[in-house]
Amino acid sequence: MKVIQYLSIFCCFFNTLIYSQHDTNITYGLKFGALHSKISNLPESIKGRDNTFDNSKMETKGLYGLEGGFFLNFKLYDTRVAIQPEILFRQSGETVTYKDRVGKEFELGLNYSYIEIGALYKVYPYKGLNLGFGAFYGVSLSPNNVTYKSNEAGGLYDVATRQFYQDGLDGADDFSMCFSLGYELQQSIHFDLRYYLGVKDVVKSNASSFQFIENQNKTNTISLSLGYSFHQW
Known part of the structure; x- marks a missing residue:
């Protein structure tokens, strides 16, 4: 339900831009790429x-x-500036490995997925070269996607321990600032390198799980993507 509400707001934002910018060149397309993410203080x-x-x-x-996802690019008339709203699917998370003196080992993974809604303000200093700055709000799709495996009793207690972490730790919505460096070829191919700096706590500890403490667990993500525009300026 929450995702539908955000998508409705996003669609309204798109319609407003389309009908208000009569002198704006519009491109649209798809992008897809790989990323590496971390969550602090786990x-x-x-x-x-x-x-x-x-x-x-x-x-x-x-x-x-x-x-990966969908983007629109609104180049302001007679400028080298553009506004680029996007809606993306993004994976994010962290893995914690544990070892102690008696030989116990385990690996705990937090594997979150988000629908990211946001926009970039882009400047084109030379041809297709562009620098961007913006913000994205991530709606959590998998707040309890936790993995756990250990060498304790041959993994006999792994299912119960995983459920313990699922009950004690909840993935929350994300909010991040975005900094981008990209290049757009005349053949509608885009290359994009981005850094997402999380500014919101994305892991919430439940009150019933007394051993966890509430902390500021923020995401940091680097992504490299390839995009294609179906319509050129």
Whole structure:
């Protein structure tokens, strides 16, 4: 329901731009790419007040994922400036690995997916070369997508432990600032390198799970994508 509401707002925004910018050149198309994301401060949140994690080592590694969706590009008349609204599907997350002195090991993965709605303000200093700045709001699609595997009793307790983390940690909506560097060829092919800086906590700990502590867990994402415009300026 929440996704439908945001999509309705986004469609209204598109219609307003289309009918208000009579002298604006409009392009539209699809983009698809790969990304690498991280979520900050996860070990601190997971350890929390649980003393059984003392004398252990936790490390994190980011998640590789996909990003893709639809864009519109509104080039303002007689300028080298454009506004580019987008609606994207994006994967994001983090993996935490644990080892202690008695040989226990486990790997905990938070694997989130979002519908991203936002826009970029783009400047074209030379031909198709462009620099962009904008913001995106991510509507969470998989707040409880948690994976867990361990070497404890041959993985006998992995299902129950995974459910414990699913009940204790909830993925929340994301909000991020976006910085982009791209190039648009005359043949409608686009190359785009982006950095998304999360400014919102995306992992919420439930009150019933006393061992977790609430922390600022923010996303950081680098993406490289290829786009195609169905209509040229």
